[in-house]
Amino acid sequence: METDMVRNEQQTAASGKEYIEILGDTVVPVRILSAIVISICLSIGGYFLGKSIFPKIAEAKMVGSYSLLLGIAGSVIGLILCARLFKPSRILTEDDTSKEGLEEILTSMQTDPQAEYELIKDDPVTKKEMEELGIWESFKNSGGRKQP
Incomplete structure (x- = not known):
């Protein structure tokens, strides 16, 4: 039933094209809100579950630490659950970069x-990265020639 809800939400989001930008990434608001709620519930739930269970089986001075560890475990479970529920819906395509x-x-x-060529030609790190990506020659041909 939960996967049906996620599928319906994905279809609605895909048809509505409603997105927001958070930290440079484009996301569906319902998905991000759901992920936040799931993560909070599992981490705080784990902490309070530990606060009720560990006094019965652990020393009193260790209850807080064990509870915190259970809360962290809840956060990790939330991370795994959200990663499974909310798969990326991007389609990445690569095009060959031409001079034009x-x-x-x-x-x-x-x-x-x-100006960009002048800045990058003396920066060995950026130049090396561009060479590894195979775009240095195109960039050099584009920016290395004098503009009229």
């Missing part, structure tokens, strides 16, 4: 290709 595409991206970002 790179220039279009830099133009849409309102940056000067020449």
Whole structure:
């Protein structure tokens, strides 16, 4: 029944296209709210469950520590549960970057290709990353030439 609820929520979210941005990620508000509620309930529930169980089986000075560990275990269970319930719904596609595409991206970002090239050519870390991604040559051809 719970999986049916999640499927219905996913279909509603996919058709409604209602998203919010949190920490640079785009999410469905119902999903994030559900994940927060699940995590809070399991972690606090674990803590209070420990507060009621551990006085019967542990020393009095260790009850707080054991309860805290049970609350942390509840948080981990909540993490696993939310990861299973709310799968990412993104579709990532990769396109080959051409010289024209790179220039279009830099133009849409309102940056000067020449200025960006001048900044990056002396930065060995960024240059190496771009070489590993296979975009350094395109970037160099786009920004390395003098602009009229």
